[in-house]
Amino acid sequence: MRSIAVYSLKGGVGKTTIAVNLAWAAAAQARRRTLVWDLDGQAASTFLLGAERSGPDEAQAVFARDVAPSKLIQPTGTDRLSILPADASLRTLDRFFFGLGKKKRLEKLLERLGKDYERVILDCPPGLAETSEQVLRAADLIIVPVIPSRSQNGRWTKSSTISIGTASAKARSSPSTTWLTGAARCISRPWRKIPNGR
Ligand SMILES: Nc1ncnc2c1ncn2[C@@H]1O[C@H](COP(=O)(O)OP(=O)(O)OP(=O)(O)O)[C@@H](O)[C@H]1O
Ligand SMILES: [Mg+2]
Numbered sequence: 001m002r003s004i005a006v007y008s009l010k011g012g013v014g015k016t017t018i019a020v021n022l023a024w025a026a027a028a029q030a031r032r033r034t035l036v037w038d039l040d041g042q043a044a045s046t047f048l049l050g051a052e053r054s055g056p057d058e059a060q061a062v063f064a065r066d067v068a069p070s071k072l073i074q075p076t077g078t079d080r081l082s083i084l085p086a087d088a089s090l091r092t093l094d095r096f097f098f099g100l101g102k103k104k105r106l107e108k109l110l111e112r113l114g115k116d117y118e119r120v121i122l123d124c125p126p127g128l129a130e131t132s133e134q135v136l137r138a139a140d141l142i143i144v145p146v147i148p149s150r151s152q153n154g155r156w157t158k159s160s161t162i163s164i165g166t167a168s169a170k171a172r173s174s175p176s177t178t179w180l181t182g183a184a185r186c187i188s189r190p191w192r193k194i195p196n197g198r
Helices: 015-029 044-048 088-100 105-113 130-138 177-183
Strands: 002-006 034-038 081-084 119-123 141-145 162-165
Touching: 002 015, 002 130, 015 034, 015 044, 015 081, 015 119, 015 141, 034 044, 088 130, 105 130
Parallel strands: 002 119, 002 141, 034 081, 034 119
Antiparallel strands: 141 162
């Protein structure tokens, strides 16, 4: 299994759009058993993939190990594509992780999902707090959408709208924004960076 996080400190930059499209491509085109894990309490990818929101506290209960992920996972209208839906309980996920004090909870849960899925795409909430740290530790690949911006001379910067962190987050004991920025590489075929990927 390979896990791919679509993450940015910023909101509204296209994370959910990329996560859902990437997941569809993995399931429909690369024919991989794929799961979208919606980590954002706004539940946008849950909505886009036509899933029901889970119950009032169930999405966060997965992290407390009170509810098994398999109990919440729903199929979508696309073959091989499933979703682990979000709900409003995820609004306090940062606080939960802070209190939990276990930095690898998401990583361990992802490992267990590996027996059922070949790709897990994490649709992350914006921000840089405990949830982000869990994601940066756990994911094999991190995609950071970047909005093109004008430089001081008024020209568009040459950067692509998508940057890919090519280093394994798992290899990092202390993820940071510095690493995220430094590891960003503009590449056009992210699947090539993943062993066994297409
Ligand atoms: N490539 C694109 N070109 C134009 N508009 C886009 C593109 N990608 C996404 N959008 C639009 O930008 C808006 C924000 O997209 P999206 O919800 O995917 O961002 P997000 O980073 O997940 O936001 P949030 O931080 O709130 O979760 C949406 O209206 C979406 O339709
Ligand atoms: Mg989103």
